[in-house]
Amino acid sequence: MKIILVRHGETIANKEQLVLGTSDVPLTELGRDQAKAAAKKISLMDPSPTILFSSPYQRAKETAGYISTYTNLNPIFIDGLKEMNSGEMEGIKASEMNDKYPDYMKSWRRDHSTARPPGGETLGEVHTRAWKSILNIFDEYNESLVVVVAHLFPIQGILCNVLGIKSNNFEKLVIDLGSLSFIEIENDSSRLLRMNDLCPID
Numbered sequence: 539m540k541i542i543l544v545r546h547g548e549t550i551a552n553k554e555q556l557v558l559g560t561s562d563v564p565l566t567e568l569g570r571d572q573a574k575a576a577a578k579k580i581s582l583m584d585p586s587p588t589i590l591f592s593s594p595y596q597r598a599k600e601t602a603g604y605i606s607t608y609t610n611l612n613p614i615f616i617d618g619l620k621e622m623n624s625g626e627m628e629g630i631k632a633s634e635m636n637d638k639y640p641d642y643m644k645s646w647r648r649d650h651s652t653a654r655p656p657g658g659e660t661l662g663e664v665h666t667r668a669w670k671s672i673l674n675i676f677d678e679y680n681e682s683l684v685v686v687v688a689h690l691f692p693i694q695g696i697l698c699n700v701l702g703i704k705s706n707n708f709e710k711l712v713i714d715l716g717s718l719s720f721i722e723i724e725n726d727s728s729r730l731l732r733m734n735d736l737c738p739i740d
Contacts, residue, residue, distance in 0.1 A: 539676055540731070542580060542587065543696060543719040544687045546601040547572035552715060555632045559624035559658070562596045572716025573601040575737035579718065581608035585683055591675060592687040593619035601716075602687040611685070618671030621689035625658025651705040665695025665705045672696055676723045693719065700728045 547569030551558035565573060580587060590611040592602035602613040627639055636643050645653035651662035668688065675684060688696075694708040700721050703710075712734050713719065720731035 539679075539681060539684060539724070540720060540722045541672065541675070541684045541686055543693050543721065544576055544580075544601060544605070544685060545690060545693055545713050545715055545717050546593075546595075546597040546687060547576075548715045549597050551629075557624050557627045557630050557632055557635070559621045559628055560595075561628055564596055565600045569597070569715065570600070570604070571739045572737070573604040575739045576601070576716050576718060577604040577608040578740075579737045580605055580685060583683070587611065587683040587685045588681045589679055590614065590685045590687070591616050591619065591671075593617075593621070593689060593692070595620060595689070598687045598689065605685060605687065609685075613687070616671050616675075618667040618674075619686065619688040619692050622661065622664045622691045623655075623658045625655040627655045627658065649706065650708065661691060661695075661708070662705050664691045665698060665708075668692035668695040669699040672699075672723070696721070697730065697733065700730050 547565045549563045549569055550566055551563050553566060590602060590605060590613045592598050592613040592615055594615040606613055642653060642655050652660055654660045690713055693713050694711045697711050698705055698708055714734055714736060716737060718735040719733045722729050722731055
C-alpha cells in the first residue's frame, strides 16, 4: 500500500504563528490555493488513489474537500489524525510560550516527546495515535494508493515511525503547508518514498 500524506493548507493561525491544535480554523486564500494545487497533482496520478482519509478539523476537511472534488473520493474522517491538543496554550503566540509556560518549555527542551502542556497531550502521544491510524488503514483497507490529509505533528510522527527514528528527532523532518509526502507499507516493513513534495500554485 502506498500512502500520500497531505498537510493541510495555510490558516490564519499558521500565518500569525499561533499555537494551533484543536482550534477549528478555516484556510486562508493562500491555503485554499495550496489545497487546490495538491488536489490537482493528486488527481493526475497514475494509478489514481482509491480512498481518502482526513483529520476532522476544518482546515484538514477543507483540504480534503478539494481533493474530493478533483478525485470524486468521499473523505473518511479519523480522530487519530488530529493535530496535537495544546491545552491551555491553544491560540497564544508561539513567541509567548517561554514567558507564559516556562515549566512546560523547560520540560519540552529536556524531552519533546514526554512534555505535556497544561490540559493537553504529549508529542509522543500524538505520534503514537497517528501511526496507529496508519496501521489501522493498512489492516482494514485493501487499497493500492491511499490519500491521508493531516497536520504537521501527526505527519512527522508517521514519518518518524517509517524511518525508525525517535519522536524527538521530528524537527529534522520539514513538512510544509500543502505538501505531499509518500510512504509505502508492506506487511511488516515501511519505507519513505518522497517527502515534502511541494505543489505549484497556478
